[in-house]
Amino acid sequence: MDFKLFFIGVGFLIAAYLIYRNVRNEKPSSEKKNWEGPTLSTYIGLWGSVIMCTMVGIGFIFKSLPAQI
Numbered sequence: 787m788d789f790k791l792f793f794i795g796v797g798f799l800i801a802a803y804l805i806y807r808n809v810r811n812e813k814p815s816s817e818k819k820n821w822e823g824p825t826l827s828t829y830i831g832l833w834g835s836v837i838m839c840t841m842v843g844i845g846f847i848f849k850s851l852p853a854q855i
Contacts, residue, residue: 788850795846802839805832 814829815821824832 787852791846791850795843795850798839798843798846802836802843805839806836809833809836 809832815823
């Protein structure tokens with residue numbers, strides 16, 4: 787098992803979780819919210835970052851596993 791790749795993967799998963807905690811209760815700015823909150827492009831970008839960090843983290847963890855179990 788390659789521990790360096792494993793901990794890089796765990797780091798990406800932690801980053802995804804922290805971004806998720808920041809964005810989960812936010813809604814994009816609109817007239818209903820008196821134009822407060824992140825813009826729609828920022829909102830979509832944050833959710834994209836959560837998804838991307840999760841996928842990369844899982845990929846690094848799988849890459850760290852030995853070829854033969």
